[in-house]
Amino acid sequence: MRNLIPVKFISLFCLFISLNAFSQEHIISVDVTKPVATVQPTMWGIFFEDINFAADGGIYAELVKNRSFEFLKPLMGWKIMKPDTTTGMLILNQSETNPLNPRYARISIAPGEPSFGLSNEGFRGMGIRQGITYHFSVLARQKGKSKLKMRIELVNPQGAVISSSSLLPDSESWKRCQVSFEATATEKKAKLNIWFEGEGGS
Numbered sequence: 001m002r003n004l005i006p007v008k009f010i011s012l013f014c015l016f017i018s019l020n021a022f023s024q025e026h027i028i029s030v031d032v033t034k035p036v037a038t039v040q041p042t043m044w045g046i047f048f049e050d051i052n053f054a055a056d057g058g059i060y061a062e063l064v065k066n067r068s069f070e071f072l073k074p075l076m077g078w079k080i081m082k083p084d085t086t087t088g089m090l091i092l093n094q095s096e097t098n099p100l101n102p103r104y105a106r107i108s109i110a111p112g113e114p115s116f117g118l119s120n121e122g123f124r125g126m127g128i129r130q131g132i133t134y135h136f137s138v139l140a141r142q143k144g145k146s147k148l149k150m151r152i153e154l155v156n157p158q159g160a161v162i163s164s165s166s167l168l169p170d171s172e173s174w175k176r177c178q179v180s181f182e183a184t185a186t187e188k189k190a191k192l193n194i195w196f197e198g199e200g201g202s
Contacts, residue, residue, distance in 0.1 A: 057123025063134075064120050064192060069103040081117030081193070089116065104139075107196050109148065115197040125189030128154055128162060136192075137178035140169035151195040152179065156187045168198075 048054070056062060065077030074091045082088070088108055095102035109116050128134070136152050147168065154163040165181040 053123040063122050063126045065122055066120075068101055069105060070101075074103055077121055079119040079121070081119055081195075082115075089118070107148070109196065115195050117193055117195045119194075120192040122191060125157075126154070126187075126191060128183045128185075128187045128190040130183050130186045133180050133182050134163065135178060135180045136165070137176055138167075138169075139174050139176050141171055141174050142169050143172065147198055148196050149198040150177075151197060152181070153193040153195070154181075154183060154187075154190050155193055156185070157189050157191075162187055162190065 050056065050058075052058075057065070066074075069075070069078075069091055071077070080089060090106045090108075091103055092106055093103055105118075107116055134154070138150070140150070142148065149166055149168045151166045152164060153161050155161050162185040163181045163183045165179045167177050167179045169175065169177050
């Protein structure tokens, strides 16, 4: 087994992509002094069950499944895309120091390797609409002089890119990075690809 010291390195956690429409403020006013319907006295309480993604992937604007690797299986919803090389990823646990967001991914690319990718399936696909602006944000940090760039894509089931953008984390400490992009096509079963590429320093 070979041991290589990766010189291209990035860590990230808590990433998400959401609809621009859900970021707008909506106000609902209720006047309890003016009832508009009769409520039976036998009716009480409220019931909500997250079936068929009624919450996540439904009324919640999040499109990324298991965005912070918080599921019992940290890579549920994610697929690794890489050549058969030493390029790799490690899920680290920081539950003692940050119990609210205990896991993050450490991406390392060995010298001479082209890229490393992560793909997220969403909640049985991501419903993407043409002309809608989507926001992608991530907490990320670079190690040392590494300058890995992140290329973010929304793709259809055939792999064709329907929206894309890129960002370059520029801090050795955790920092929120965000980019927005507009979809060029409508797709019911899109997915998110995140590619890590570029040159790093030793």
